[in-house]
Amino acid sequence: MKILLVGQFKRWALENHYAKYLLNHADVSIYPAEDVFDDYYRKSIYNKLKVRAGLSGIYDRISEELLARVDTEQPDVVWIFKGMRILPKTIQAIRDMGAKTANYNPDHPFFFSGPGSGNRYVTEAIGLYDLHLCYSHEVQRRIEREHGIPTAFLPFAFELSGEDFDEIKNTPEVPTACFIGNPDKIRTAHILALAKAGLPMDVYGYGWEKFLANTPNVRTHTAVLGKEFLKTMRAYRLQLNVFRPHNEGSHNMRTFEVPAVGGIMLAPDSPEHQEFFTEGKEIFLYKNIAEMVAKAKHILSLPAEEAAAIRHHARQRSLQAGYAYEHRAAQAFEAFERVLSYEAVQ
Structure with a gap:
């Protein structure tokens, strides 16, 4: 299985644990969408103003780069963390290219507690994924009820050797x-x-x-x-x-x-x-x-x-009880296998 992880990959980011431990199960590559956005946004006040005015083009750039990676690498699964920097139309384009899409939101897809916890792209894209990995049973139930999309429970974890x-x-x-x-x-x-x-x-x-x-x-x-x-x-x-x-x-x-x-x-x-x-x-x-x-x-x-x-x-x-990120990565991989197996049966 080929998995492309999309998110933030700076030193303390959650995504790094999954990128590390999924290598035990699959071929893994990353696209740092959040880092691309963050580097652009923090580069100058002018860039910040352009983003806030909707004139920057950074979201289109991220979409183009991500779709190019999907086209080149042909992943089986594109796993998007949170998704604040991914346009909903990009998720649909990834599906049209034949990859399964999965989302994991370590905040909350329906409730934003601050400017960094979500945006309209997160909300608008909920119904576009093939799978939602959820840290919360309540979020699981709501996604299944409102969108009819498969979910899997993926709690948080620890990283400690x-x-x-x-x-x-x-x-x-x-x-x-x-x-x-x-x-x-x-x-x-x-x-x-x-x-x-x-x-x-x-x-x-x-x-x-x-x-x-x-x-x-x-x-x-x-x-x-x-x-x-x-x-x-x-x-x-x-x-x-x-x-x-x-x-x-x-x-x-x-x-x-x-x-x-x-x-x-x-x-x-x-x-x-x-x-x-x-x-x-x-x-x-x-x-x-x-x-x-x-x-x-x-x-x-x-x-x-x-x-x-x-x-x-x-x-x-x-x-x-298997509360380490190594075990959570195995759980995520099993969820991806189920989604791909369901598609094969269809």
Whole structure:
């Protein structure tokens, strides 16, 4: 099978994990549509103004380059991540060329929480794909109900080699709460609730000093990346997970990243969190801010032996249940095989 991945491929992009692990199953190539757009947009103020006025021609350029790649490589599947830079007519053209099209939106195809989470091209193209890979059961059901298109459940995952875990596993514990991520009003409200309850907290991300300046019990730090990100998740007694609106009822990337390093996660209660982990043994869940505060106090008061057991159970569940990107890539490949097999039967 030949698979062409279309999306963003800069250092921290989700697409890189799939490009890496799909090589275990198929011939893989990439077209960095989002990077082409981003490089053009950020090059000058003039380019930004042209894009905003609809006069840039960058979307047509991306379409031409992508269609040329499809024509040259003849992939069986073109897998488009999110699709903000792909014109709907381009997706139809790819199908007309004989390739199957698949979409994976790590935000939400129906609800945009910010300017980078979606645009009209995402919405207009939903019904044009042969397959939607969805991190959310609710999104799956809606696409099937409204568009009658095949879907497959593809949750988020973690990327952590055994060697990287060995480097961080003996990180000394910091006996306080932590949040890692950039600021918004929802996250700020949760952090302030913990701080008001007297719980010390370290917060990592870009720009938190504007939201939490001079807040008692809170220390702000710049963002952590790479190995420092892994060590920070591992170190603290409690890692707080807060849903953004498009994740409500589902899960997010921290769902798997924190347990994988052996962190203790306090996360929103949702059907998918209950599906992935055992509450009280591997993670902790809260239904509202009051319960979040109560459970945070409980986690911070746990004896060291109990906390160590939860860390162990969380990591073992992550490994044994196949929550790594390597396993998710295999799931995606199986979904592509089903779509291609269905076409062959037809």
